[in-house]
Amino acid sequence: MFSKSQGKSRRSPGAEFRAVVWMVRHPGSVAAPAALLSSLSYLGPTVTGSLVGAATTGAVGWYRGHPDTFDTVAAPVLRAWRRRWMGAYRGRRWADLMAVCELTKTHPRTLHTMVPRVIRVRSWSASVDTVRIKMIPGQSHRAFTNNLDEIASTLGAERVALEASRPGEIVLIVQRDEPFAYTIPSPDMPETVDEVDLSALYMGEDELGRTWTEPLLGGHSIGAGATGAGKNSLVLAKMRAVMPMIREGLVRPWVADPKLLEFVTLEPMLDGRYASEAGDCADLVRSFVENMERKQKRMQRNKLRSAPVSQDYPLDWLILDEVGSLLAYRPEHAHQLVADCSLITSLGRSTHDVLECLVQEPSKDVLPIRDLISRRVCLRVTSERHPDMVLGEGMREKGAIADQLPEEGTAGIGYCVAPKARLPKRVRSAYISDADMADLVKAVKAPGLRIVA
Numbered sequence: 001m002f003s004k005s006q007g008k009s010r011r012s013p014g015a016e017f018r019a020v021v022w023m024v025r026h027p028g029s030v031a032a033p034a035a036l037l038s039s040l041s042y043l044g045p046t047v048t049g050s051l052v053g054a055a056t057t058g059a060v061g062w063y064r065g066h067p068d069t070f071d072t073v074a075a076p077v078l079r080a081w082r083r084r085w086m087g088a089y090r091g092r093r094w095a096d097l098m099a100v101c102e103l104t105k106t107h108p109r110t111l112h113t114m115v116p117r118v119i120r121v122r123s124w125s126a127s128v129d130t131v132r133i134k135m136i137p138g139q140s141h142r143a144f145t146n147n148l149d150e151i152a153s154t155l156g157a158e159r160v161a162l163e164a165s166r167p168g169e170i171v172l173i174v175q176r177d178e179p180f181a182y183t184i185p186s187p188d189m190p191e192t193v194d195e196v197d198l199s200a201l202y203m204g205e206d207e208l209g210r211t212w213t214e215p216l217l218g219g220h221s222i223g224a225g226a227t228g229a230g231k232n233s234l235v236l237a238k239m240r241a242v243m244p245m246i247r248e249g250l251v252r253p254w255v256a257d258p259k260l261l262e263f264v265t266l267e268p269m270l271d272g273r274y275a276s277e278a279g280d281c282a283d284l285v286r287s288f289v290e291n292m293e294r295k296q297k298r299m300q301r302n303k304l305r306s307a308p309v310s311q312d313y314p315l316d317w318l319i320l321d322e323v324g325s326l327l328a329y330r331p332e333h334a335h336q337l338v339a340d341c342s343l344i345t346s347l348g349r350s351t352h353d354v355l356e357c358l359v360q361e362p363s364k365d366v367l368p369i370r371d372l373i374s375r376r377v378c379l380r381v382t383s384e385r386h387p388d389m390v391l392g393e394g395m396r397e398k399g400a401i402a403d404q405l406p407e408e409g410t411a412g413i414g415y416c417v418a419p420k421a422r423l424p425k426r427v428r429s430a431y432i433s434d435a436d437m438a439d440l441v442k443a444v445k446a447p448g449l450r451i452v453a
Helices: 015-025 027-042 044-065 067-086 092-100 142-145 148-155 231-241 242-249 265-267 278-301 325-329 331-348 386-391 434-444
Strands: 117-120 128-134 159-164 170-174 201-206 210-212 221-224 253-254 316-320 353-357 375-379 413-417 424-429
Touching: 015 253, 067 117, 092 148, 092 386, 142 148, 142 159, 142 170, 148 159, 159 424, 201 231, 201 375, 201 413, 210 424, 221 231, 231 242, 231 353, 231 375, 231 424, 231 434, 242 253, 242 434, 253 265, 253 278, 265 434, 278 316, 278 325, 278 331, 278 353, 325 331, 325 353, 331 353, 386 413
Parallel strands: 221 353, 221 375, 253 316, 316 353
Antiparallel strands: 117 128, 128 170, 159 170, 201 210, 201 424, 375 413, 413 424
C-alpha cells in the first residue's frame, strides 16, 4: 500500500511537451512560419518572394493611402503582436518581471516556479496595452493590485491599472504615455428628441479610444477637480447632448453660478433658473425643492410610483458650480443649502430631479452630502487623498492617479469608475468652447420653443 502523495511525481512536464502546448495555445505564431516554409518547399523561392513582396507592397500602400482604416484595422493587430512577442510580455522576460514583483509561487509538490500566464495582448491605442492574464492557483487580484506601482516601474510605463475579468483572470491596463495628447472637439448637437438617450450621453473618450458616455437620468453626480481642470465641460457636454429636450422643455437646467463667469452665457436659455449671488443661489435651490415637492404631490394624486420624462414630469437638473463656496464657505446659507441638497439626493430620483455638484476640494467638510451621490468623475486634483474621496476607497491604488496629472494640457482628463467592474478608467471630456456655448443657447432659443411652467 502506498499513499496518494507517493503516486505523484516531483518532475514537471518535459520541454518537448511544453513546446507542443505552447504551439496549441498560439496557433497564429506557428501558422505564419509554417506557411512560409511550405511555400518555399512547394512554390520555390522566386514565387514565395513575389508573394511576400506583393503583400508588403499592398500593406505599405494601405498604410500610406488610407490611414483611417489602416490605423483602425491593421495597426492594432501589428502593434499587439510586436509588443506581445518582442516586448516585456514574452517568455523569460515576463517570468523575470513577475518574479521581481513577487507574483510567482513555488509549486508545493514539483517545486517548479509557477508564473501568471499572458493569454492575450491588445493595443487598440498606441499609448495603452490591455494584457489579459491567467493567474496561478491560489492567487487573487489583490496580489496584483498591491504591486501596480512596481509593475509600472518595471515595464517603464506611466501607469498600470487593473480590471477584473472572468474568474481566475485579470486584465492589466498598461499606459505607456499620455493617451490624450489631443483635444476632443465638441460633437454636433442632436436635432430631435428621439436622438437623445438620457441613459448614455456623449461626454468624450476613454483611454482605449472608445466613446465615453454618462447617464443624466436616475441619479446624481459629482465632478471634482482643481482650478483649470475642466469641470465645466462635464456639464456643458451633457447640455449639448440633450439640447432638443431642453428646447422642448423636457429637460430644465437650473444653474447656481457663484463664480459669476462659468455659466453666465447660458442665462438667456434658462428662463430665470439662474443665480450667481450666494443668497440668490440659496433661493434658487429652495425653489428647486419646492418644484420637486409639487411633482411628488402630483404623482401621489395620480397614484404613480414612477413616470417617464414628459411635459408633465420634466427632468429638472440642478447644477451647483463651486459648491464649496455655497455649502462650506458661507455659513449664513450653508445650513439651509445642505438640508435642501440632502432632500434632493434622497427623494429626487423618482420625480426626475437631478443634482450635479462641481467642487475643488471634495472632503466631507466641504461637501457633506458626498456619500449621497453615486456618479462621480475625478479630474486633476491637488492631493493624493482626493481620488479616494471622490471615486471610493482604494481607487487611487487601482490606478486613479488624478493627483499626478500635470497642470498644463490636461484639462478635461480624469477618472471615473466603470459601473460593472467598479474599477477606474481614464477619460477625457470633449472641449466646449465659448462659441459652442453660444451655439447651444441659439439652438435652444430657436423658434418653436415650448416652456413648461
